[in-house]
Amino acid sequence: MGKRFQPVAGSDRVYRLEDGCAVYLLRDGDRGLLIDLGAGAALDALAGAGVTGLDGVLFTHAHRDQCAGAARASAAGVPLRFPEAARGFVDSEARADLRLPTPLLRAYPGRFMPPRPFPGARFDLRPGTTLSWGGLDLEIVATPGHIDHQVAFLVDEGERRFAFCGDALHSAGKLHEPYHLETDHYTGAGARAAAESLRVLMQLRPNVLCPSHGPVTEGNLWPVFEETIARLHRLAGLKDTICPGRPAVPRLVRPTPGALMPLSSHLYVWNNSYFLLSDDGPALMVDNAGALPERFWEQWRALPGSPRPIEVVLVTHIHCDHVEGIDALRAATSTVPLSVWAHAAIAGAIEEPHRWRRPWLAERGTRVDRRLAEGEAFTWREYPFRAHDFPGQTDLHAAYEATVDGRCVLFSGDNFYPPQQWGGTGGLCGLNGGHPLRGWRRSIDLILALEPEWILASHIQPFPYRRDDFLACRDWTESVAAAMRDLAPDGCLERHHDPHWITLSPYAQPAASPTPVTARLQNPYGHPITAEVRLVLPEGWHASDLERRLTIAAGGSAPADWSITPRPSARNEMVTLDVTWEGEYLGEIAECYVRPG
Numbered sequence: 001m002g003k004r005f006q007p008v009a010g011s012d013r014v015y016r017l018e019d020g021c022a023v024y025l026l027r028d029g030d031r032g033l034l035i036d037l038g039a040g041a042a043l044d045a046l047a048g049a050g051v052t053g054l055d056g057v058l059f060t061h062a063h064r065d066q067c068a069g070a071a072r073a074s075a076a077g078v079p080l081r082f083p084e085a086a087r088g089f090v091d092s093e094a095r096a097d098l099r100l101p102t103p104l105l106r107a108y109p110g111r112f113m114p115p116r117p118f119p120g121a122r123f124d125l126r127p128g129t130t131l132s133w134g135g136l137d138l139e140i141v142a143t144p145g146h147i148d149h150q151v152a153f154l155v156d157e158g159e160r161r162f163a164f165c166g167d168a169l170h171s172a173g174k175l176h177e178p179y180h181l182e183t184d185h186y187t188g189a190g191a192r193a194a195a196e197s198l199r200v201l202m203q204l205r206p207n208v209l210c211p212s213h214g215p216v217t218e219g220n221l222w223p224v225f226e227e228t229i230a231r232l233h234r235l236a237g238l239k240d241t242i243c244p245g246r247p248a249v250p251r252l253v254r255p256t257p258g259a260l261m262p263l264s265s266h267l268y269v270w271n272n273s274y275f276l277l278s279d280d281g282p283a284l285m286v287d288n289a290g291a292l293p294e295r296f297w298e299q300w301r302a303l304p305g306s307p308r309p310i311e312v313v314l315v316t317h318i319h320c321d322h323v324e325g326i327d328a329l330r331a332a333t334s335t336v337p338l339s340v341w342a343h344a345a346i347a348g349a350i351e352e353p354h355r356w357r358r359p360w361l362a363e364r365g366t367r368v369d370r371r372l373a374e375g376e377a378f379t380w381r382e383y384p385f386r387a388h389d390f391p392g393q394t395d396l397h398a399a400y401e402a403t404v405d406g407r408c409v410l411f412s413g414d415n416f417y418p419p420q421q422w423g424g425t426g427g428l429c430g431l432n433g434g435h436p437l438r439g440w441r442r443s444i445d446l447i448l449a450l451e452p453e454w455i456l457a458s459h460i461q462p463f464p465y466r467r468d469d470f471l472a473c474r475d476w477t478e479s480v481a482a483a484m485r486d487l488a489p490d491g492c493l494e495r496h497h498d499p500h501w502i503t504l505s506p507y508a509q510p511a512a513s514p515t516p517v518t519a520r521l522q523n524p525y526g527h528p529i530t531a532e533v534r535l536v537l538p539e540g541w542h543a544s545d546l547e548r549r550l551t552i553a554a555g556g557s558a559p560a561d562w563s564i565t566p567r568p569s570a571r572n573e574m575v576t577l578d579v580t581w582e583g584e585y586l587g588e589i590a591e592c593y594v595r596p597g
Contacts, residue, residue, distance in 0.1 A: 003041045005049040009160055009208045009218050013136075015049055017042050020587030021065045021212040024164055026155070027051055028134025035153060035164045036060055036212060039578075039587055040069020043076065054078050055133065058125060060143075060166030060212060061150040062086040063113040064576065065587040074120030083140075084123045085149035092117040098572045101354055101363070101595060102508035106320045108359040108431070110183040110190075111147055112499060114591070116536070116574050127151055143168040143201065145194025146180045152197075154204055163206035163221075168197050170214030172224040173231050174489045177213075179430040179497045181235075185359060185393075186427025188236025195232035198225050214489065231486050238480040241423030242440070243472040248420040255460040260299040263454070263462060264405040268303075270296060272321055272458050274411060275310075276404060277303070278381035282311035282336060286400070286411045287458060288325035309336035312380055315368075316390075316413030317397040318349045319360040322458070326366045341378075343387050343398030344371040355506035357499075358394060359431055372398075390415060392443045393426030395433030399443070401450060410452040415443055416473075418463045424473070428480060430499050436484070441477040444470055494524035504577050504592035511573075511597035514563035517543075519577050519590065523552035533560055534578040536588055540567040541575075569596055 005015035005025050015025040019038030025046070026033040032051035034042055035058050046054060056079035059066055067090075070080055088094045089111060097103035097114055125131070127142035131153075139154040146167040153164040170176045175194070183190035202225035209217040209224065217224055238244070253261045253269060260270045268275040272289040292300075301307065310333065313326050330338045342350055347368040353361040372378060372387035379385065383402055390399035392415035400411040414426035428434045447455075448470050456462045481493060488496035495501055501522045509515065523529050534547045542565045550558040566573070572595045576588035 002044055005042070005045050008162075008210060008216055011157060011160060013157055014155075014162060014210075016210070016216065017045055018585070020068060020585055022210070024210055025049055025051065026134065026136060028136075031055055031134060033058065033133050036066045036166070037069045037073060038065065039585075040072045043069065043073060043078075056081055058131075058138070058153065059083070059086070060152060060164060061147050062090045062115055063147065063167075064115045064591070065113065065589075066166075066212065067115050067118070068588050070115065070121070071118035074118055079122060080120050081122050081125055083125045083127070083149045083151045087123045089114060089147075089149065090121050090123070092571075097593065098574075100572075102361055103593065104357065104359050104361045104507075105363060106360060108185045112180055112431070113589075114574075116576060116588070125151060139204075141200060141204065143197035145190060145197045146175070148183065150197075152201060154206060160208050161206045162208045162210055163201055163204070164210045165201060165212075167212045168194065168201065169209065169224070169228055170211055170489050171217060173227040173486060174214065175228070175232075175487050176211070176489065177496055178235075178484070178487045179499050181232075182429050182431060184427075185429040185432055186422060186425065188239035191232045191236035191239060195229045195236070198229050198232070201225065202229075231483065235480070235483040235487060238476065238483050239428055241419070242416070242425035242428075242476050243419050243423075243469050244476060246419045246424070246469050246472050249418045249463050249466060249469070251418055252454065252462040252464065253460065257460070258295055260296065260303075263456075264407065267404050267409070269456075269460055269462060270299075271460060274456055276380075276383060276402075277305065277308060278383075280381065281305060281308055282381065283308045284312045284314060284380050284383075285310050285329075286314045286456070287316055287322040287413070288313050288329060289321040290325040291328040292325065307335075309333065310338060311336050313338065313340050314400060314411070315340065315342040315346065315350060316399065316411060316458070317394055318346055318353060318356070318358065318362075319394070319414070320362040321360065322413070323350055323366055324362045327364075330366075339369040340367060341370040341372060342368050343389060344373055345389050346396045346398055347371045349396050354508040356396070357431070357503065357505070357507040358396060358433060359429075388446055390443045390446065391433070391435070391439035392416070393429070393432055393434060395435070395439055399446075401452065407453045408450070409454040409456050410447065410450065411456045412458075414458050415440075416447070416455055417457050417459075417461045419469065421461055424469070430497050433500065435494075435498070436477040436481040441474065444473045444477065448474070492524055494522070498522075502577065502579060502590045504575060504590045506592065508572075508593040508595065511566045511569070511594050513565060515566055515594055517562050517564055517575060517592060519560040520557055521550060521552055521579070522557045523554060526554050528553050529582050531558075531582070532580040535562055536576040536578050537564065538567070538569070538573045538575070541565065541573075564594070566594055571596070
């Protein structure tokens with residue numbers, strides 16, 4: 001038997017069906033209007049609810065789980081109506097992810113789960129207006145947070161005041177997939193926006209809350225809103241700073257863009273790079289944001305001991321503003337061949353960045369000449385170093401301990417800053433691979449063990465180590481993990497705050513024949529689970545055994561591999577993974593891109 005609509009709150013005009021998201025049906029006699037669509041099962045269930053004609057679908061927002069069935073509905077002539085601000089997320093002609101070599105090229109998108117392309121979308125739902133249908137008035141209310149264009153629909157029916165709220169709220173104190181709140185990669189702005197949207201909804205006084213994910217909640221909703229708003233504000237505050245309450249620390253230099261500044265007799269900083277000078281001439285560079293301009297070279301040539309060839313670039317992490325100048329420098333180097341060194345854990349992503357689903361990726365990869373093992377002691381000229389895996393702002397991050405001019409220093413990349421700079425952090429962000437305990441906590445504990453004199457942070461932010469700052473950071477990891485669990489519907493941080501718990505990879509690749517794609521499902525729970533997965537391909541593409549059944553051990557992961565035969569295309573094509581997790585249908589939860597070869 002197929003899925004069926006069930007009445008909501010005893011109403012004979014409002015119904016609900018589960019299909020990757022909750023789909024709501026408003027009924028007026030034999031006419032119907034849907035709020036959200038899911039995978040399309042609602043279209044088959046209309047007759048069972050006494051509906052013979054469908055007047056359209058109103059979307060609270062355009063995430064893939066809301067509109068996976070849109071192409072089918074459009075083919076049937078059903079009007080598909082979206083918030084006007086969703087155009088750039090839906091319209092194939094406006095979408096950067098369908099044009100760029102990777103959707104993450106030099107950018108943090110701030111929006112997740114874009115839909116597969118489909119025709120027929122209209123972008124005419126405007127917050128602050130009212131839509132009348134079947135004797136009902138639907139007030140359209142902006143509710144950004146889960147995504148910037150999300151809206152809610154308020155509908156009065158007798159004494160019931162329904163709020164069809166999309167993913168603005170799951171249930172009391174809970175949000176669906178709260179990683180969607182990461183509208184930027186380093187602050188709590190998205191959580192605050194979500195809290196403000198709930199404040200607005202609370203003041204509109206609904207008494208039946210109809211979310212896209214989560215149960216229908218009836219009655220006095222004021223405490224439901226208050227509890228959720230409070231939890232959002234707590235998370236927002238903890239996202240803003242990694243060291244709450246700590247005072248400013250004097251920087252080692254005045255941050256001056258475009259100035260080559262000495263930290264000691266052999267150590268200099270320029271913009272996003274550090275330079276270590278050897279006594280016998282050459283220099284080692286840490287990170288390279290872009291081609292070095294003549295302004296830099298004028299200052300470089302004025303240093304004692306010039307000319308000084310740059311011999312090595314040592315890379316802390318994969319972001320474009322730390323690697324994109326390397327190949328230009330390599331091409332310009334004539335007297336001494338330039339060698340690139342990096343921790344082995346990040347080297348693959350430096351060489352092939354587009355395979356990874358991480359933000360701020362370079363336009364192209366660069367060759368790594370020396371891979372440094374975890375904990376490896378190495379030397380460059382007269383300087384001893386040690387390489388460390390250093391997850392934080394991103395999981396693909398390293399740090400390099402060194403002794404320079406008698407001081408123990410740590411080239412630390414983007415993880416830590418003075419407390420007064422960006423809250424002391426490069427940001428806790430799931431898309432970046434950030435995790436408060438298995439990421440940040442490890443790196444904080446490393447610093448507390450090393451106790452370097454200087455933290456050589458990127459972006460012209462070197463500062464002296466203070467142990468109490470990092471003790472506060474360690475406490476923060478527990479506090480923010482607790483705040484994240486509080487918002488997760490089942491308390492599992494790793495499922496609900498991690499957009500990488502189910503993935504398709506490579507994330508972006510050129511078409512080939514065949515084109516390989518691998519799904520990987522993580523099981524963050526303490527018991528084994530079973531999942532059914534199905535690869536969803538563009539029309540005319542082929543792969544064998546599209547459906548698989550996986551058993552995943554507690555705390556483990558399981559892969560599924562396919563070889564795809566694509567058809568020629570003029571633009572990027574999206575491949576998605578449809579997942580049923582322990583009987584719960586999640587929809588097309590993961591995506592990857594194949595661009596023209």
